[in-house]
Amino acid sequence: MPAVVLPKPLALAIRLTLSIGIATASTPLLAQDEAETSLDALVVSATALKVETPLVETPRPASVVDEEELLERNVQSLDETFRYRAGVVSGHYGADNDTDWFKIRGFDQATYQDGLRIYREGFYQWLPETYGLERVELLKGPASILYGEAPPGGVINAISKRPTDQAQGELQIQAGTNEHRQLGLDTSGPIGDSDSVSYRLVGLYRSADGDIDYTENERYYVAPSLRWDVSEDTSLTFLASLQKDDAVPYNGFKLAYGTIQDTPFGKVEPSTFYGEPGYDTNERTQFSVGYSLSHRFNNTWEFQQDTRYSELDLLLRSIYMSFQSGPREGTRGIVYRDGDLSSWTVDNRLVGTWFTDRTENTLLIGVDYQELETNGLELDNFAFSTIDIFDPTYGNFTPVSPADLTRRNITKEQTGLYLQNQLRLDDRWIFLAGARYDQAEVVDRNLTADSRQRADDDQISLSGGVMYLADNGFSPYLSWTESFQPIAGVDNNGNLYEPRVGEQLEFGVKYAPNSLDGYVTAAIYNIEEENSLVTSPSGFQVQEGVRETQGFELESVAYLTEQLELTAAYTYNDATTDNTSDNQPAAAANLIPRHSASVWLDYAFQDFAPGLKLGGGARYVGSTDDSFTGTEVPSYTVVDLMAQYQFVDNWIAQLNVNNVADREYVASCEFYCYYGEERSVVGTLSYRW
Structure with missing residues (x-):
């Protein structure tokens, strides 16, 4: 493992060092308005350790x-969640309506919902509806010790709304720019006079146009859940959801020519549509059903199990700009998918906790199983038709015919056995150690050509950490984690590719003293991923790619006064990629800014105008490099505003404005360039009980 080397200005910041620990605790809908504003409570999360633990006492970086x-x-959308947190890049592909895009510490990540993997295979993208969530948790860096095969960026875990003990509800109406319309319903509470059975029902209808001409999305969503407290020791919660999207895909692909680069014909407008009106479509239906079970055997041992079955049906016809073929002419490509995805996931955990005079020990033993299958017809044609880049006219294309399509079947299976122990000594030291064994197999079959690619791997992942808890709330920690990700296919000698492997070394501090209503966290880290596929000088795909990130993060959420809350974050990422087969120096990784920062302020008026809250924030994203075109994408800053007013008893009116100045900017380039989101204005009226 190479040493972490930061620029001199950042080396001075090591004494502040990172991750994250606490945040506002989740409260019922109406209680949010009545509760005293405070960050005193430590967030208890099961994502970082798969055991409910205050994040401020966890030697792992999380938000x-x-x-x-x-x-x-x-x-x-899910990728808007962490805009004001450190280490996360989102929005780099613009206002996409069919995928959630993240880069975490310079890498991709795995997405989970309720502790179970959401499979996103190619264009078969499962999209969690944010109105159905009670919180979203982020574990940064390699996480294979608990979650198996995954990229080294980390794990995002979306937690669904659950039944509540007390009756509560919300009826919400929204309207805004781009013909945005939304109606939401969220109701929960005991069933009848029962004190052991409760329900929750969340429903939503939304329709809106996109930032690009002719694009739109209409969504229907319903998520019922039922909790049964079988006994004092046993609880069972059933969770289900159904979501249907009818959309015209966003397709923000544009060339550097006309966006970042000047042309004799001017520039390409951000709203320019390169698809075909009436032909492009993205019809997606996703359904899931599962349960969460917990049973306590005694004061020491508890068994937990999460299970889910999900299905996704997709019809996607998406035409996009492929490459420039003339001074004004571009050649378009098309992506076609007509198929389905199904998956089973189950996670079994046995948690034991015992005490001595000086120690508290928590042992986690787990077995999980994940299975995925996709079946469908597909086409990827990079030279489908041509169009005028600056003034497109439509209709010059030949629709896809059945003879053009390839039938493909992809299966994934993974079985993992993991063991983790957390030891607390003298209420001062926390020691964490874990190991996991995985067996993973990926088979990609081209049924039309009668060919297949396979990845079959057994992998051991390790992790460890140590933290010191000082009386003044200053808690330094050191952690080590690993990741792996199978690659389907064989090399030029016919041998299966080895999995990508990643490792992270991190030193951080979590600072949450009693005198501060909030937290400050900081960290330095080094992540390295090996075995990436790159093209050798002889033209073969070889596993000689190395991707590395050396970084620093600083994050804080705190009340400066009883009425004024601050959320602030800064990230430094030195992300590079290296093709060691060509003897060329490492290059800056595409899409990853070296510097990014954000700040958000909330002020609740208590005396002058009770019920009024004003908020606003600014997001700065530094410049990025595009190694494909040799182009530098300039930095940008956008400002967001919010105003909220609670009137009468249970009514709340709210106004949100994102990108207040309607700044036009290119968010990123990676051969293609993508304009950032335009200004949006949304008004919300809610009735809560």
Whole structure:
């Protein structure tokens, strides 16, 4: 493992060092309005360790965004969640309506919902509806010790709304720019006079146009859940959801020519559509059903099990700009998918906790199984038709015919056995150690050509950490984690590719003293991923790619006064990729800014105008490099505003404005360039009980 080397200005910041620990605790809908504003409570999360533990006492880097913040910032998609947290890049592909895009510490990540993997295979993308979530948790860095095969960026875990002990509800209406319309219903509570059975029902209808001409999306969503407290020791919660999207895909692909680069014909407008009106479509239906079971045997041992079955049906016809073929002419490509995805996931955990005079020990023993299958017809044609880049006219294309399509079947299976022990000594030291064994297999079959690619791997992942808890709330820690990700296919000698493997070394500090109503966290880290596929000088795909990130993060959420809350984050990422087969120096990784920062302020008026809250924030994203075109994408800053007013008894009016100045900017380039999101204005009226 190479040493972590930061620029001199950042080396001075090591004494501040990172991750994250606490945030506002989630509260019921109406209680949010009545509760005293405070960050005193430590967030208890099961994502970082798969055991409910205050994050401030965890030697792992993690962040939490709760339901109150999701509602206050009017988060409409999962990739908007962590805009005001350190280490996360999102929005780099613009206002995409069919995929959630993240880069975490310079890498991709795995997405989970309720502790179970959401499979996203190619264009078969499962999209969690944020109105159905009570919080979203982020574990940064390699996480294979608990979650098996995954990229080294980390794990995002979306937690669904659950039944509540007390009756409560919300009826919500929204309207805004781009013909945005939304109606939401969220009701929960005991069933009848029962004190052991409760329900929750969340429903939503939303329709809106996209930032690009002719694009749109209409969504129907319903998520019922039922909790049965079988006894004092046993609880069972059933969770289900059904979501249907009818959309015209966003397709923000544009060339550097006309966006970042000047042309004799001017520039390409951000709203320019390169698809075909009436032909492009994205019809997606996703369904899931599962349960969460917990049973306590005694004061020491508890068994937990999460299970889910899910299905996704997709019809996607998406035409996009492929490459420039003339001074004004571009050649378009097409992506076609008509198929389905199904998956089973189950996670079994046995948790034991015991005490001595000086110690508290928590042992986690787990077995999980994940199975995925996709079946469908597909086409990837990079030279489908041509169009004028600057003034497109439509209709010059030949629709896809059945003879053009390939039938493909992809299966994934993974079985994992994991063991983790957390030891607390003298209420001062926390020691964490874990190991996992995985057996993973991926088979990609081209049924039309009668060919297949396979990845079959057994892998051991390790992790460890140590933290010191000082009386003044200053808690330094050191951690080590690993990741792996199978690659389907064989090399030029016919041998199966080895999995990508990643490792992270991190030193951080979590600072949450009693005198501070909030937290400050900081960290330095080094992540390295090996065995990436690159093209050798002889033209073969070889596993000689190395990707590395050396970084520093600083994050804080705190009340400066009883009425004024601050959320702030800064990230430094030195992300590079290296093709060691060509003897060329490592290059800056595409899409990853070296510097990014954000700040958000909330002020609740208590005396002058009770019920009024004003908020606003700014997001700065530094410049990025595009190694494909040799282009530098300039930095940008956008400002968001929020105003909320509670009137009468249970009514709340809210206004959210993102990108207030309607700044036009290119968010990123990676051969293609993508304009950032335009200004959006959304008004919300809610009745809560």
